[in-house]
Structures are given as C-alpha cells and as structure tokens.
Amino acid sequence: MEATALLDTGSSVSGVASALAEKLGLKGLGKRPLASAQGHGVAERYSFRIGLLPNSPSEETPSFPFVFSEVIGIELTNEFEFNALVGMDVLAQCDFAMERTGRCSLSFG
8 A cells, every 4th residue: 555654864763644554454452651742642553565666667677576574563643744754664675865956866776
C-alpha cells in the first residue's frame, strides 16, 4: 500500500497513522510510554515494513521498492498530516544529502 510519509531526522522511531494501520490490518503490540516534541504520553506500537521507491520510475525502466527490515513503530493520530513517519530507525540506514538550493536526496540499498 502506498503512503505519504514525513522524513523526520528528529524522531528516533517510525510510525504509521492509525487509519492506515487499520487498513493494513496491523495488530497492536501494546502501548508504551512515549516522549515527543508534544510532551509525554503513551502510544500503540506496531510491527511493519517500509519500502522506498527509487526516483522517477518509468514504464521503460521498471523499478522495485527497497524494503527495509521489520520496524517496531508507533501509532500516529489521524490528525497527523501524513500517513506515516520515517524516523532515524530507518533513516540511519540511508545517506541523506541537502544542497544549498534546498534540493534533497536520499540514497539507500
């Protein structure tokens, strides 16, 4: 299932919106304490996989997603602007670059 995700270098864990978790049929692993920029609370945890697609796949050159190892991530509220959040648990496995122009690239695989 395709989702729009925020790449968040300030988050140590990845997450999935509760509506998406429901669509995917993810089973909760139990709530755990969570400290975030919004304060302290508890969040449901899920086990899931994240796959990233290479730039501009075309019909001439088919591409497949790079699928990372299983992630134990948190539940995001449906008020979150994205379907998912990719945190440093996944981003630490990638190379991230940002140019002065604001152009960014993420290399993986």
